[in-house]
Amino acid sequence: xxxxxxxxxxxxxxxxxxxxxxxxxxxxxxxxxxxxxxxxxxxxxxxxxxxxxxxxxxxxxxxxxxxxxxxxxxxxxxxxxxxxxxxxxxxxxxxxxxxxxxxxxxxxxxxxxxxxxxxxxxxxxxxxxxxxxxxxxxxxxxxxxxxxxxxxxxxxxxxxxxxxxxxxxxxxxxxxxxxxxxxxxxxxxxxxxxxxxxxxxxxxxxxxxxxxxxxxxxxxxxxxxxxxxxxxxxxxxxxxxxxxxxxxxxxxxxxxxxxxxxxxxxxxxxxxxxxxxxxxxxxxxxxxxxxxxxxxxxxxxxxxxxxxxxxxxxxxxxxxxxxxxxxxxxxxxxxxxxxxxxxxxxxx
Amino acid sequence: xxxxxxxxxxxxxxxxxxxxxxxxxxxxxxxxxxxxxxxxxxxxxxxxxxxxxxxxxxxxxxxxxxxxxxxxxxxxxxxxxxxxxxxxxxxxxxxxxxxxxxxxxxxxxxxxxxxxxxxxxxxxxxxxxxxxxxxxxxxxxxxxxxxxxxxxxxxxxxxxxxxxxxxxxxxxxxxxxxxxxxxxxxxxxxxxxxxxxxxxxxxxxxxxxxxxxxxxxxxxxxxxxxxxxxxxxxxxxxxxxxxxxxxxxxxxxxxxxxxxxxxxxxxxxxxxxxxxxxxxxxxxxxxxxxxxxxxxxxxxxxxxxxxxxxxxxxxxxxxxxxxxxxxxxxxxxxxxxxxxxxxxxxxxxxxxxxxxxxxxxxxxxxxxxxxxxxxxxxxxxxxxxxxxxxxxxxxxxxxxxxxxxxxxxxxxxxxxxxxxxxxxxxxxxxxxxxxxxxxxxxxxxxxxxxxxxxxxxxxxxxxxxxxxxxxxxxxxxxxxxxxxxxxxxxxxxxxxxxxxxxxxxxxxxxxxxxxxxxxxxxxxxxxxxxxxxxxxxxxx
Ligand SMILES: [Zn+2]
Ligand SMILES: [Zn+2]
Numbered sequence: 001x002x003x004x005x006x007x008x009x010x011x012x013x014x015x016x017x018x019x020x021x022x023x024x025x026x027x028x029x030x031x032x033x034x035x036x037x038x039x040x041x042x043x044x045x046x047x048x049x050x051x052x053x054x055x056x057x058x059x060x061x062x063x064x065x066x067x068x069x070x071x072x073x074x075x076x077x078x079x080x081x082x083x084x085x086x087x088x089x090x091x092x093x094x095x096x097x098x099x100x101x102x103x104x105x106x107x108x109x110x111x112x113x114x115x116x117x118x119x120x121x122x123x124x125x126x127x128x129x130x131x132x133x134x135x136x137x138x139x140x141x142x143x144x145x146x147x148x149x150x151x152x153x154x155x156x157x158x159x160x161x162x163x164x165x166x167x168x169x170x171x172x173x174x175x176x177x178x179x180x181x182x183x184x185x186x187x188x189x190x191x192x193x194x195x196x197x198x199x200x201x202x203x204x205x206x207x208x209x210x211x212x213x214x215x216x217x218x219x220x221x222x223x224x225x226x227x228x229x230x231x232x233x234x235x236x237x238x239x240x241x242x243x244x245x246x247x248x249x250x251x252x253x254x255x256x257x258x259x260x261x262x263x264x265x266x267x268x269x270x271x272x273x274x275x276x277x278x279x280x281x282x283x284x285x286x287x288x289x290x291x292x293x294x295x296x297x298x299x300x301x302x303x304x305x306x307x308x309x310x311x312x313x314x315x316x317x318x319x320x321x322x323x324x325x326x327x328x329x330x331x332x333x334x335x336x337x338x339x340x341x342x343x344x345x346x347x348x
Numbered sequence: 349x350x351x352x353x354x355x356x357x358x359x360x361x362x363x364x365x366x367x368x369x370x371x372x373x374x375x376x377x378x379x380x381x382x383x384x385x386x387x388x389x390x391x392x393x394x395x396x397x398x399x400x401x402x403x404x405x406x407x408x409x410x411x412x413x414x415x416x417x418x419x420x421x422x423x424x425x426x427x428x429x430x431x432x433x434x435x436x437x438x439x440x441x442x443x444x445x446x447x448x449x450x451x452x453x454x455x456x457x458x459x460x461x462x463x464x465x466x467x468x469x470x471x472x473x474x475x476x477x478x479x480x481x482x483x484x485x486x487x488x489x490x491x492x493x494x495x496x497x498x499x500x501x502x503x504x505x506x507x508x509x510x511x512x513x514x515x516x517x518x519x520x521x522x523x524x525x526x527x528x529x530x531x532x533x534x535x536x537x538x539x540x541x542x543x544x545x546x547x548x549x550x551x552x553x554x555x556x557x558x559x560x561x562x563x564x565x566x567x568x569x570x571x572x573x574x575x576x577x578x579x580x581x582x583x584x585x586x587x588x589x590x591x592x593x594x595x596x597x598x599x600x601x602x603x604x605x606x607x608x609x610x611x612x613x614x615x616x617x618x619x620x621x622x623x624x625x626x627x628x629x630x631x632x633x634x635x636x637x638x639x640x641x642x643x644x645x646x647x648x649x650x651x652x653x654x655x656x657x658x659x660x661x662x663x664x665x666x667x668x669x670x671x672x673x674x675x676x677x678x679x680x681x682x683x684x685x686x687x688x689x690x691x692x693x694x695x696x697x698x699x700x701x702x703x704x705x706x707x708x709x710x711x712x713x714x715x716x717x718x719x720x721x722x723x724x725x726x727x728x729x730x731x732x733x734x735x736x737x738x739x740x741x742x743x744x745x746x747x748x749x750x751x752x753x754x755x756x757x758x759x760x761x762x763x764x765x766x767x768x769x770x771x772x773x774x775x776x777x778x779x780x781x782x783x784x785x786x787x788x789x790x791x792x793x794x795x796x797x798x799x800x801x802x803x804x805x806x807x808x809x810x811x812x813x814x815x816x817x818x819x820x821x822x823x824x825x826x827x828x829x830x831x832x833x834x835x836x837x838x839x840x841x842x843x844x845x846x847x848x849x850x851x852x853x854x855x856x857x858x859x860x861x862x863x864x865x866x867x868x869x870x871x872x873x874x875x876x877x878x879x880x881x882x883x884x885x886x887x888x
Contacts, residue, residue: 145415146423146436150478158356165376166369244771253769255369264436264479265427266362271823273771275363310422317416 001108004135004300008104008111010325015113015137015304019106020086022051024113027329034088036115037099038063038178041330051075051083053090055098055213059178062209077126093117094128095282096179097210103131112296113137113304118281119288120149123186124179124215128292136298140306141283141331142261149261149285155278156187162255162276163233170231170251171276174240174258177203179282181237182210184259185217187280188235198223198231200238200247225250244273261285290314305330350385350450351477355484357389361495365768370497374505378532387527388451392488393497397526401458402470402489407434410471414439431490435483438474448476452527458489500598510535515552515739518599523547546590550599551618551668551676552739553584556729556746563747567710573680573733574705574713577726577748578663579638579840579854580624581645585662587613588672594623605647606660612697617690620666620737621699624724625658633661633700635724637842639852661698664691665729668737676737683737717749723840723854727751753837753855754879756781756871757862759792760832763814764825766799773807774814774826775799777858779834781849783873792830793873795849801837801857809861833862833870841879851876 007018014026022032029046036042036052038059043052045067050057053075060068075081077100081088085107090100095116102113112133119128142149163171175181181203188197196219199207204222211217221227223236232252242248243256258274261281269277284292289311293301300321303311312322360373378386391397411434412420420437427433449457454473461469470489474482487493503521507514512535523544524531530542557563583602584595592613594603603610606623625636625644636658643658644650667687668676675683684704691701705728707713717728727750735745758779766775776799780792802810817829837859844852851873 144423144426145419146427146433148436148440148479162360165372244765246772248772256771266432267428269363273765273767275365275369276360277363307422310419313418313422314416 001134002106004106004109004111007106008135008137010327014329015325015327017083017086017104017106020083020088020104022083024102025115025330027327032083033069034102035060036093036102036113037096039096039116042115044329049073051081051088053077053098053100056100057098058209058213059098059206062205063178091129091131092126094119094122094125097125097182097213097215099125101128101131103133109134111135111137112298114139114292116141116283117292118284119292120152122183122282123190124182124210130292130295133296133298135300135302136293136296137302137304137325138289138293138311139283139330140289140303140308140311142281142285143289143303143307143311145286145310147261147264147285148287149264149281150279152183152187152280153191155259155280156184156191159188159235159257159276159278160191160193162257163235166255167233168252170234170236170254172236172238172243172248172251172254172256173278174243174256174260174274175203175237175280177239178206180259180280182207182215182217183282184237184280185220186215189218193235194218195234196221198234198236200236200242202239202242203237223250228252240272293320294318350381350389350452351448351454351485352481353381354385354389354392354451355477355480358393358484358487358493358495359480361393361497365771367501370501371505371508374497374502375509378506378509383529383532384527385451387529387532388455390502390528391526392451392493393495394499394502395493396499397455398491399455399458399489400491402466402486404430404490406467406470407431407486407490410434410467410474411438431486431492432483435479435486438479438482441475444475446472446476448481449473454485454488498598499600503599506531506535516541518550518552518739520544520549521599522549522593522601546588548586548588548591548593550584550586550593550595552599553582553597553620554666554735554737554739554746555741556731556748557741557743559730559747559749564710564749567730567747569707569709569713571733572730572747573684574707574716575665575702575729575731576705576720577729577750578622578624578635578702579724579726580622580635580641580663583621583623583662584668585609585613585617585619585621587618588616605644605650607650608655609660609662609698612699615694615696616671617667618669619662619664619687619699620668621662621664621702623660623662626661626663627659635663635722637723637840638854639842639844661700663702664699665702666737679734679736680731681733717751720751723842725751726839751839753839753859754841755835755837755859756795756876757833757865757869758795758836759830759867759870760814760828760834761792761794761830762825762827763810770807773811775807775811777810777834779836780830781871781873781876783849793849795847795851795873795876796836796838796853796856798834798836798856798858801859802861806858806861831867833865833867834858835860835862841876843880849873849876851880 009016013028013030014023016023022034023030024034025036025042026033031048033047034051038056043060045064047069049071050069051073057072057074075090087105089103091103093099093101093115104111110133112131116139117128175184198221255275257276257278259278259280262268263277264279301315302323302325304325304327308324315322357377364370423437424433503517504514506517520542524542533539534541582597586593592610593601594606596602625640626633667683730747732745758781761780762778763774764776766773778794778797780794782790783793785791814828818826820827836856838853838856840854842852
């Protein structure tokens, strides 16, 4: 058996599978890229050949048009492909629609690159499947034991209680346009909210795409200036950067909410000026990261990005070899970026 | 389920900037929570109930016994606040089927549990709660809730919820202890209003309207009395067999901060006056600027140095009760006569009479007002000679006639976003004045911050200007091109060791945007210094 460290390497272009001749989620344009999911820090424009799930490819086309790759190859879950001397499979990661783990086998050893993932149920995408492996390459966005995401239904109930307490006020929820937005809509529908949900212009294209790909979201309407009266007591979903900026002035005395795993820490919510923090994340929390690593049974775990210090320490306590890859570019522009997002998101 | 419900209320209050929204949250709490928990929760929010049973060190030990030290340290480092770290990291045990405690259970148990058994008790509670509940519990039992709900706000919420006048609630509030069962029963129409008897209670203050030009024109000088309006804090002194209290204008008990006043209150009366820092001067007591009094505010403990360097006294305006007799229905002139008699008879230490200012005409009064230069004087108070002492602001009875504000033309330097409704606007402005730079030439030095005075239109204009003239950004703050002049008005300028410029402004606000004036023609620091009143204002 050839240890994966001999054939899976960190290069300036990104994580390279040498015998397969491809990179996984490379930060710079390359000849051959395998993309785990459509978030901007993983799916970057300008690659020659792109391999991903059909949903991820559709998302990339919607987001970057021409830049989505000169040639695209779709691979469904369950299919097996040989790329050079390497066998590849894509396995659901439970992060957003189309998100996949990349399972690679070469000369008797198996490595799994998780991409971003979560273990909480999500009605808008397939659930994460643990795959036993020799090296598990994991994210660690929320790898501190203070991050334990509550039941998202509980967080949605908080929003609905606030709506009944302040029925005149618009409740604007900041949420990333890909994944979080649609999951939130599905959670609201599951909680019995059957009124129209209003969307900032930046949220609309991906919601349309989700519906085309078979994820029903109920009645959605644009949150335009024209229907100010209609926005009283309505739920409006907008990019996190827009909720406290000029765009929000069209709303009736808004209650500002933000759906993100970072909302678990008060100071984070305070500095964002959030009135109703909602702890809803599409990433694995501390318990889920550790449980997943135990389930895949890998003796060695590589950490792509996030709090690798805490995770590597916790792994060492259980006799698992941990290694921080310090991959550049990941977590930047992340769907749950802790920093203040840039301004000037397009208005509806 | 009351502790989790309290935790949710707490979280919403902490993140809610708007007063109306806070009131709605409190009304909902009163309407939905059972007794005695709603009263216990209320007392905890307003800090009438403060626990010190558990020290932060005990909580730290509890969590240290349950977590890996490296992970705990990394987490604490990340979160910052220890209580919050513990609440978030506390390992949840599956299969705990005890239900979370109610607020009153927590309060009772803390009273009767021997010290040695406290850690076990608290750990048991923490096991039954989610992270929000754990944070609420830890903050509650270590005495660190700090949610910014004043007693006044709570009483307004009670008044709105019950449709009873807030003044009536104020008058009995301090006579009933938490969890306020007789008050809730009265507000829900089940019982008569509770009678505080001898307990020291707060009587709502009589307040004044600002005097506008048209009111001035209609003023009959013979019907009014005039006094200085001092720049301190308005207080009510209540003393008698039931105890002694110093109340702030909003009915908060601030007795603890002013032991020397409390000691001097060996009488049976209720007085209205102004708390001031007063130092001995050549012609008697000299009132120090407000910045001095600020040193004494919001302190739980007052050391001997504080007492010596910032001696306080009360300048008496009015007499409300004497030996149980309610003087409030009497006309002002009569109460004033009784006050003068009373002061002459009792000569209480650290208290003096507010002087009456004689005047024959409005013009004469106007001259007196313009002649007042001391920073410790805000202007004049005009009181109708026949006015009874009424709660609140009753039109036509009392007027406040402030001095004209001072003004400078300053240059906008930094802007910051506001809160709540203004969170999408750059609405807080730091402005500066010119002074000679060290290496020659001129530089701007910040002299103050203003976040009011402008119209909605001006705010919109300023917001656009700032976004188009930003030179750099630090989090929520933008540094702008030094090219916009703002006319800033303020009530007084005082020396201050805490400010880079050496001077602090009282109530600065934006009067006008001076697009007509180039920044180079804005005022210089020395122009502002000329306004500083010579006096013993010293900051430490
Ligand atoms: Zn992602
Ligand atoms: Zn990511």
